[in-house]
Amino acid sequence: MKLVLCFLCLALFCSFGSGALAQDSAERLNSLEDTLKNQSKTIEEQQKAIESLKNDVEKQKSQELQRSQEESQLLSKASGFFGGNALTNPNISVLLDTFAYGSNLNNAELENRGIPGFTTLGKDARNGFNMGAAEDGAELFIFAPVDPYFNVYVNLPFSDEGVVLEEIFAITTALPEGFQAKLGKFKSNFSRLDAQHPHAWDFYDIALPYRAFVGNEGVGGEKGVQFSWLPSLPFYTQFGAEVLQGENDQLFGAGARSGPHAFSLFVKNSFEPTENTTLYFGPSVLFGKTRNSNILTDAEVDGRSALYGMEAVWKWKPSSREGVTLQSEYLFLTQRGDATDLTTATVDSLRRHQDGFYLQGIYQLGRWRFGARYDMLELFADSFKRADVQQYLGQTPWRATGSIECNPSDFSRIRLQYNHDRSGRDGRSNNEAILQFILGIGAHAAHTF
Amino acid sequence: MRKLLSALCLSLAMASPAFAGLNVVATLPWIGSVAKEIGKDRIAVTTLVKPSQDPHMVEAKPSMILAGRKADILMYNGLDLEIGYLPLLLEASKNPKILPGKPGHLDCSRFVKVIEKSTAVDRSMGDVHPLGNPHYHYSPRNVLRVAEGMTNALADLDRANAPFYRANFKAFAAKWNERQNRWQAVNLKGKRFVAYHKLFEYLANEFGFQLVGYVEAKPGIPPSAAHIQALIEDMKNSKPDAILTTSFYGKKESESIAAKTGVKTVVLPSDVGPLKGTDDWFAFMDKVMSAFQ
Numbered sequence: 217m218k219l220v221l222c223f224l225c226l227a228l229f230c231s232f233g234s235g236a237l238a239q240d241s242a243e244r245l246n247s248l249e250d251t252l253k254n255q256s257k258t259i260e261e262q263q264k265a266i267e268s269l270k271n272d273v274e275k276q277k278s279q280e281l282q283r284s285q286e287e288s289q290l291l292s293k294a295s296g297f298f299g300g301n302a303l304t305n306p307n308i309s310v311l312l313d314t315f316a317y318g319s320n321l322n323n324a325e326l327e328n329r330g331i332p333g334f335t336t337l338g339k340d341a342r343n344g345f346n347m348g349a350a351e352d353g354a355e356l357f358i359f360a361p362v363d364p365y366f367n368v369y370v371n372l373p374f375s376d377e378g379v380v381l382e383e384i385f386a387i388t389t390a391l392p393e394g395f396q397a398k399l400g401k402f403k404s405n406f407s408r409l410d411a412q413h414p415h416a417w418d419f420y421d422i423a424l425p426y427r428a429f430v431g432n433e434g435v436g437g438e439k440g441v442q443f444s445w446l447p448s449l450p451f452y453t454q455f456g457a458e459v460l461q462g463e464n465d466q467l468f469g470a471g472a473r474s475g476p477h478a479f480s481l482f483v484k485n486s487f488e489p490t491e492n493t494t495l496y497f498g499p500s501v502l503f504g505k506t507r508n509s510n511i512l513t514d515a516e517v518d519g520r521s522a523l524y525g526m527e528a529v530w531k532w533k534p535s536s537r538e539g540v541t542l543q544s545e546y547l548f549l550t551q552r553g554d555a556t557d558l559t560t561a562t563v564d565s566l567r568r569h570q571d572g573f574y575l576q577g578i579y580q581l582g583r584w585r586f587g588a589r590y591d592m593l594e595l596f597a598d599s600f601k602r603a604d605v606q607q608y609l610g611q612t613p614w615r616a617t618g619s620i621e622c623n624p625s626d627f628s629r630i631r632l633q634y635n636h637d638r639s640g641r642d643g644r645s646n647n648e649a650i651l652q653f654i655l656g657i658g659a660h661a662a663h664t665f
Numbered sequence: 666m667r668k669l670l671s672a673l674c675l676s677l678a679m680a681s682p683a684f685a686g687l688n689v690v691a692t693l694p695w696i697g698s699v700a701k702e703i704g705k706d707r708i709a710v711t712t713l714v715k716p717s718q719d720p721h722m723v724e725a726k727p728s729m730i731l732a733g734r735k736a737d738i739l740m741y742n743g744l745d746l747e748i749g750y751l752p753l754l755l756e757a758s759k760n761p762k763i764l765p766g767k768p769g770h771l772d773c774s775r776f777v778k779v780i781e782k783s784t785a786v787d788r789s790m791g792d793v794h795p796l797g798n799p800h801y802h803y804s805p806r807n808v809l810r811v812a813e814g815m816t817n818a819l820a821d822l823d824r825a826n827a828p829f830y831r832a833n834f835k836a837f838a839a840k841w842n843e844r845q846n847r848w849q850a851v852n853l854k855g856k857r858f859v860a861y862h863k864l865f866e867y868l869a870n871e872f873g874f875q876l877v878g879y880v881e882a883k884p885g886i887p888p889s890a891a892h893i894q895a896l897i898e899d900m901k902n903s904k905p906d907a908i909l910t911t912s913f914y915g916k917k918e919s920e921s922i923a924a925k926t927g928v929k930t931v932v933l934p935s936d937v938g939p940l941k942g943t944d945d946w947f948a949f950m951d952k953v954m955s956a957f958q
Contacts, residue, residue: 364766367756387756389764394734396759446759448735452727486727491715494726535913536722583887625886626749627788657788660748 306360309658313348313355313415316651317341321644332641333600333609334428334570334593335466336513341421341648347375352382352414359659365390369402371413371437382437394446401439405456406480406502407525408545410434418543418578420633420652424591424615425547425572427639429523431466431510435502438463440476452486462504467521469508478504497528512555517566519553539580546573548597555602569599576617583624589617593639610641629654687823690736690763692747693720694937695802696773696811698946700740703816703833707826711736713754716938719914721792721885725750725757733758736769738822740815743774744799768821774799776814777807780866792885802936804867805848805950809841844947848872848954857905859896859928861915864935868953877905880918893922900926911935931956 319326323342330336340346347353352373359369371383385400405411409426414433421427426434440460447453462468462478482500489495503522511517526546533539551568576589593613600607619633630653637646687708691697697712704710711732714723720742733739733754741747755764762769779797786795801807816834820827854873858865861880869876878899882892900922908930910919916932923930934940934952943949 361765364764389756390761391759392761394759444759446730446734446757449731452731484727486731488726488728494728496727533724535717536719625788625792660745 306358307659309357309656309660311355311357311415312353312653312655314353314653315341315346315348315420317343317346318649319343320647326646329640329646330513331424331428331593331613331639333568333607334511334613335431336510337431337466339646340432341650348373348414352380355382355413355415357658361389362386394448396444396446398442398444399440401437402442404435404438404458404460404480404502405442405444406435406458406482406500406523407547408527408529408543415654415656418541418576418585418587419589419617419619420631420650421635423545423574423576423589424593424613424639425545425574428570428572428593428613429467429547429549430464435464435467438478440478452484454484456480456482456484460504465508466510467502467523468504468506472505472507472518478502492532492534494531494533495529496531497526500525500527506551506553509558512566514559515555515557515564517551517553517555519551519566521549521551524548524550537582541578541580542575543577544573544575546595547571564603565601567599567601567604569597571595571597583622585619585621585623587617587619587621587633589615589619591615591617591639611638611643613639613641615639626660627656686826687737687819688735689819690732690739692739692741692751693802695808695946695949696740696742698937698944698949699808699812699837700815700819702837702945703812703830704819705829705833707823707829708819716936717913720746720936721749723747723750725753729754730757733763734760736760736763738769738771738818739763740771740773740818742799742802743772744779744796745794746799768818771815771818773811773814774801776810777801777804778810780870781863791881791883793883798863798866800864801867802946802949803865803953804871805841805845806871807867808946809838812837812841840947844950848950851954851957853957857903858907858909858931859900859905859922860909861911861919864911864914865909865933874906876909877903880908880910880915880922888918893918897922897925900928904928907931909933912939 319341321329326342327338329338348355352375354374356372356374357370358372359367361367365388366386367389368386369383372379373382381401383400383402385398385402388395388397391397403411403413409417409422410430414422422432422434430436438458438460440458442456442458444454444456447455458478458480459476460478460480461470461476462472463470464478468478480500480502482498484496484498486494486496501522501524504520506521507516507518509516524547528544530542531539532541548571549568551566553566555564555566556562557564570593572591572593573595574589574591576587578585578587580586591614598609598612600609615635615637617633617635619631621629621631623629631650633648633650633652635646635648635650637648640646686706687704689697689700689704689708689710691700691710691712693714694712694716697710700708701710713729713732714720729750730753736758739755741751761767764770774796779801781794781798783793783795783797786793801811812834816830819830823830849872851872856874857877858869858874859878859880860876863879863881863884865876868874878896880893880896881888888896905928908919908923908928910916910930911933912935914935916930919930922928933956934943934949937943937946937949940952943952
């Protein structure tokens with residue numbers, strides 16, 4: 217380029233060879249030369265700039281390639297299902313359960329208020345501030361898959377007195393054909409409220425038949441093994457059987473026999489009559505050896521018991537914001553054995569055929585839930601024979617409950633509940649008011665049906 | 666007893682599989698719809714969540730557990746959207762085929778370029794999804810990737826029909842290309858919208874509009890009157906183009922704000938199915954884009 221221009225200039229110079237123009241042309245040539253030099257400089261500078269830009273672009277390209285490779289690696293990585301990294305951290309959640317309690321009865325009366333003919337154990341709640349149903353103010357839950365074959369769950373309730381190992385169990389996940397085994401210490405699936413944790417109940421306290429037959433917390437954590445089977449049928453039917461140590465001190469008793477002495481069988485069924493309704497029901501039985509002194513005030517009972525149950529739940533859920541749940545359970549107890557007087561050691565026979573039921577309804581609207589419940593004992597059966605003589609135990613026990621709940625989020629619940637309780641059989645009523653707070657932090661626990 | 670046994674045998678006989686193809690269980694309607702595009706009549710799809718349900722607030726039902734029991738593959742949205750019921754379903758359905766790590770366990774979010782991953786998050790901020798925004802079914806680009814992922818998963822489980830699934834994915838991609846041109850022709854660049862819930866972030870990303878405010882101050886927590894009042898004042902000044910909402914999630918609140926500010930509401934379908942003419946995912950996206958016009 218420069219050369220061509222020079223030749224052109226030379227030619228121009230030659231053609232205007234006359235002396236008169238020589239001075240003028242020399243000046244012109246000089247100025248042309250200057251501009252040329254300047255132009256070539258700018259061209260060089262531009263080339264440099266282009267080259268550095270090229271370098272930048274190439275760098276970016278390689279970076280992008282690296283990033284997309286990293287991304288595709290990330291995408292192909294399987295994530296732990298429960299979210300987060302389940303390999304190093306098990307899922308942990310803590311539950312706070314606290315309530316304020318007020319009753320027309322004083323604390324001593326509450327403590328001694330059993331249900332004559334059923335249980336001698338009184339109420340757990342005391343006037344004023346309380347930590348949790350059954351005094352478990354905090355519960356620590358830990359769960360995680362062990363390997364492709366087992367999941368482990370731990371539930372440790374904390375009370376003022378210390379920690380209890382309420383539940384620790386493994387569930388198999390790899391058995392074929394819908395079979396599953398559970399082993400360790402766990403809550404029996406014998407009936408509905410037993411399997412639920414107290415914070416998941418629709419009221420602050422357990423239904424009256426449970427309190428009467430198995431205690432304030434239900435059967436509670438029992439050591440043993442459970443087998444269940446969900447066959448692939450057109451409808452939902454699950455079969456289950458359990459072998460338990462039998463340590464519940466209301467229905468069984470740790471000292472009733474040296475080995476496992478409690479067994480359960482259950483069937484759970486469900487179908488959906490319409491698009492928005494679900495029906496869930498099933499019979500169950502829990503039977504075994506009994507030996508404890510929580511049934512009679514003056515004697516230890518030693519014998520055999522069988523508790524038959526029937527549960528039914530009807531749910532109507534047209535939308536996430538609204539729904540109705542009706543739930544009822546019926547329990548029937550047969551018990552026969554000996555009652556040994558605690559002071560005189562005389563032995564009488566004891567035969568019981570007693571029953572109880574509850575019916576409850578919950579209406580949910582947005583964050584609010586409104587509940588009502590009616591419990592009653594001795595509905596059809598009230599046979600209580602000591603030394604073959606029917607005992608008069610007092611008035612029929614019953615209770616009526618109303619509640620209002622606000623659930624600000626999935627993790628918090630505020631409940632106001634009122635009980636009119638006539639289970640003391642002495643003509644006196646226990647009018648209870650409860651304001652309860654249940655708050656959960658940590659891993660999101662799934663809701664059971 | 667004999668009657669009971671014969672009834673049981675009869676029901677067992679009824680349960681014997683009349684359908685030989687893969688049993689696909691999808692959590693959300695759009696997942697079922699895309700799976701159907703790939704598997705056509707060679708798969709049976711069961712969708713767990715109804716189109717009219719809020720996917721954040723689903724409760725596990727025995728019928729879902731039964732569906733999980735019979736599934737050959739479980740396809741779910743992921744990013745913790747199903748955290749309230751899926752862990753329970755996985756365990757209670759007693760079906761090893763659909764457990765994490767198995768070919769029958771498909772977390773669709775694995776194929777997605779996730780946005781809004783939060784590193785510092787706690788529940789005082791409301792129902793924030795720490796793994797990222799889970800509502801990627803509004804994102805055509807991501808749904809195409811999910812469809813490809815599904816195709817591979819189905820082909821992996823059912824080798825005999827692999828060419829069939831791959832051919833269907835090709836048809837899906839071709840249809841996607843044609844529709845994508847149409848959707849991209851809707852010019853939303855530079856528009857400013859207020860939304861009820863954090864549902865439309867993927868849509869904003871792909872179509873170049875801005876979300877300048879939310880009716881919910883914190884996701885999943887109903888807004889306070891004070892927040893709505895502040896939003897109304899703000900909207901009177903900033904004059905956004907519209908309020909985006911879905912047919913059943915915050916529509917009432919959005920409409921009352923619209924009446925007070927003069928800003929119109931745009932009602933988008935929330936998933937495949939709840940509105941007329943949203944029978945599959947393409948129709949759903951058509952409806953979404955046409956709602957803006």
